[in-house]
Amino acid sequence: MDRKTxxxxxxxxxxxxxxxxxGYFQPLSMLARMTEEVGELAREVNHRYGEKPKKEGEAExxxxxxxxxxxxxxxxxxxxxGIDLEEAxxxxxxxxxxxxxxxxxxxxxxxxx
Numbered sequence: 414m415d416r417k418t419x420x421x422x423x424x425x426x427x428x429x430x431x432x433x434x435x436g437y438f439q440p441l442s443m444l445a446r447m448t449e450e451v452g453e454l455a456r457e458v459n460h461r462y463g464e465k466p467k468k469e470g471e472a473e474x475x476x477x478x479x480x481x482x483x484x485x486x487x488x489x490x491x492x493x494x495g496i497d498l499e500e501a502x503x504x505x506x507x508x509x510x511x512x513x514x515x516x517x518x519x520x521x522x523x524x525x526x
Contacts, residue, residue: 419499426488437493447486454479 417425430437438446457476459465467473491498 419502420497422484423488423492423498426485427492430489430492437489440490440494443486443490443493447483447490450479450482450486454483 437443453474454476457474457479460467461476488498490496491501
């Protein structure tokens with residue numbers, strides 16, 4: 414299976430959203446929706462790795478689907494504001510590779526033969 418680029422994903426989401434008269438939500442509504450989705454992810458992580466078991470009869474959700482929901486709303490948010498997520502990601506990685514280059518303890522690799 415071919416992997417989608419972020420550009421491909423942004424285009425796919427845009428085609429989906431453009432089917433509807435309502436279009437993209439306003440930024441504040443999208444932020445609220447993103448917060449809701451992050452809360453759902455937190456709930457699933459807490460069920461799986463935390464001390465809070467699911468209630469009897471509670472629907473089974475998955476961490477991967479919750480992450481997918483978050484990715485979808487992030488793409489919607491970016492599209493609505495005209496943000497190219499590939500460009501944004503490249504800028505963020507540059508920041509981490511420069512600002513945080515020596516922040517963490519690196520794994521030692523034996524490059525001498």
